Amino acid sequence: MDEKIIEIKNLRKEFKTSLNPVSLIEFFFPKHRTTIAVDSLNLDIFKGETLGLLGPNGAGKTTLIKLITGILYPTSGETKIKGKQIEEQKKIIGLMLGYDMIYYRMTGYDNLKYFARIYKIKDFDSRIKELSELLEFKDYLFEYVENYSLGTKSKLALARAMIHAPEILILDEPTLGLDINVSEKIRGHIQNLGKTIILTTHYEKEAIELCDRIALINNGKIIRLEKKEKFNELLKEFSELGETK
Template structure:
């Protein structure tokens, strides 16, 4: 559905995109993640013909896209940054204004799916930030797009609205709609995406599935003992990998067996008062990956 080859862009002497390559298949949901300034929005604007680029090629369903060639965008819906809304039109007026071939039933289905029925006929000037965001998402869904690009779609949404959007994305992907979504809310992306494209300083440092990123999770054991400082000393001497923490936090691995850890502490007359297990989350896995690719610098 979308193919990007060697996309390169500079602002003056600063190169902000460095040979970007990736594809999105029909019905696939891809998450674009990275720090602020990594190039996420620039990539999305380039796909939509809103930003020029010095080298590379973008095609949507086999058709070229550039700032002067927009034919392929007829099958694309998008929400980039903030939705453009006319304050004195109602939400429903916006949908009718930008809809070229949707039936009333289709418009009503979008409104119902996003739970906008209670306010869709009110003037947009009275909308909260979350209401405006959902209207922007609704506009991106008009005219049955085959590819939808969403830049931080969860901004301003409460938990229920976030769930509404998540369920709608999954519903449409099952019907064959492809998605490219950027978000700093990694926990939400994890629930819907098939693959992650991880950016750092204008380069793709990793393209991986959710399962592959989750495989990088670490497991820790947190111990509270009668003498935590002494426990840290004896466990460090025994070659266990400890993390900086007020309690005794041990990174578990093939060589770290809890029974052996307990035995080491028992031999040194240290009693264990509490044992807890902890998994690092996707955010920590991503930050670790970015740190590794950046030469170990935070």
């Protein structure tokens, strides 16, 4: 029996944004827009699988990831990781949210050292070297991140997410904006990690290559969830979706 590692129940996230007033009345009584980014979503993720969240822009992929990792609080519903609340399980998760969590005015090495210290990793020097060798950016470790190519930044962001050897890796668009060769390399690394992985993407190729299951997301809902045998049908449905928001 497959072991459930993440259980998402009835998850919902609403964003309320105020609109710019266009009249005096609206200045005093501002209008709001409510966006339901994640809508009554249920999903189980199993140990060792790679699950892809595929969907068009604005579908709710990043919001879902932020909810799973506890960066955002849900409006309602819950996520359990190995049966516990997210707050108790943050250490077993590694998150790569684009290049958001790396500092450009530090070297790659100092970035990784900073995060290694947060996780109280004793032998951080050998961990940093090990990861930079694994992800092939060792030669750039002592250069400033602001001079890195996008590909090297991605490798560093992935290493940062993996610094504390987390059981679960969550990757938001890990190859966004990268050329074919670098994307291929990064995908190769992800494929060999042997962890439970959730990744978002809007590249079909990436989803097919990496994932055991793909959840097709649109308007905050999972509209289809398939294993490899039915990827073709799911991708057909994906190609028929337009940009939603």
